[in-house]
Amino acid sequence: MRLEIEGLEFSYQQEDILKNIELELDEGEILGIIGPNGSGKSTLLKCINGILKPDRGDIWLNGKDLAKFSSNEMAQNIGYVPQKENRKFPATVFDTILMGRKPYISWKPTEKDLTIVSEIIDMLYLDSISMRDVNRLSGGQRQKVIMGRALAQQPEVMLLDEPTSDLDLKHQLEVLNVVKDQVAQGISAIIAIHDLSLAGRYCDKIVMLDQGRIFDAGGLEILTPKNIESVYDVKVSVKEHYGRRLVVPEEPIA
Ligand SMILES: Nc1ncnc2c1ncn2[C@@H]1O[C@H](COP(=O)(O)OP(=O)(O)OP(=O)(O)O)[C@@H](O)[C@H]1O
Numbered sequence: 001m002r003l004e005i006e007g008l009e010f011s012y013q014q015e016d017i018l019k020n021i022e023l024e025l026d027e028g029e030i031l032g033i034i035g036p037n038g039s040g041k042s043t044l045l046k047c048i049n050g051i052l053k054p055d056r057g058d059i060w061l062n063g064k065d066l067a068k069f070s071s072n073e074m075a076q077n078i079g080y081v082p083q084k085e086n087r088k089f090p091a092t093v094f095d096t097i098l099m100g101r102k103p104y105i106s107w108k109p110t111e112k113d114l115t116i117v118s119e120i121i122d123m124l125y126l127d128s129i130s131m132r133d134v135n136r137l138s139g140g141q142r143q144k145v146i147m148g149r150a151l152a153q154q155p156e157v158m159l160l161d162e163p164t165s166d167l168d169l170k171h172q173l174e175v176l177n178v179v180k181d182q183v184a185q186g187i188s189a190i191i192a193i194h195d196l197s198l199a200g201r202y203c204d205k206i207v208m209l210d211q212g213r214i215f216d217a218g219g220l221e222i223l224t225p226k227n228i229e230s231v232y233d234v235k236v237s238v239k240e241h242y243g244r245r246l247v248v249p250e251e252p253i254a
Contacts, residue, residue, distance in 0.1 A: 008057030035209030041192035075103035079150030100152025139166035200245030
């Protein structure tokens, strides 16, 4: 598995949002996209998923142009967990995750589809609520269900937009551990994430966005006080803690 983005540009109406985005992702890697509010993280994920059409540039998955993928091919290869999803019609947790199997189902789910869904429900600790209506769940529970639906697609690449924003500490770790386990089994993931310490713990690579441009990219070594202060306007300390990077915010820069 290899994802490459070359010279990607995107604008909403007349406003340029993403400028000259380049990145590469290999199997077994988690890439963190970080940057302040409005820097273009969600827009970049939506361009990769084909929800938005870039003005310029190419996205290649295993050497194939993603722009030419059918919607079924897209769903079999790219799993997307949006920041928020407001679904109005009633559906159980089980059925919502089963929807992730749609690109593989011809007219009715097979035993295999049902087994995959059950396994995901176990993996995400959703067993006790598997028959509940998703509209009656907490924000965090719903976020896990949407992630389960993306996992059911068995994609090559998972795109996760702030997957931990609604989750308490335990559920943050549970969800990111599931991502890490899945990636270890041969997929890859791109995570837009605000928590820089979680990024420093789970990501192999980082792309730091600033106003739609890549400010810096590389391994965890780019999580430096200098970079973070330039992009976020906040003084920070960066500590090494058992081989992880912890980013501790100190003061906003006036
Ligand atoms: N539908 C839209 N129409 C016009 N402009 C938009 C639209 N969606 C986002 N934008 C603008 O695009 C820019 C990038 O937004 P985006 O949501 O990608 O940022 P982000 O880094 O994900 O932010 P956050 O951390 O707040 O989620 C912002 O200036 C935003 O106002």
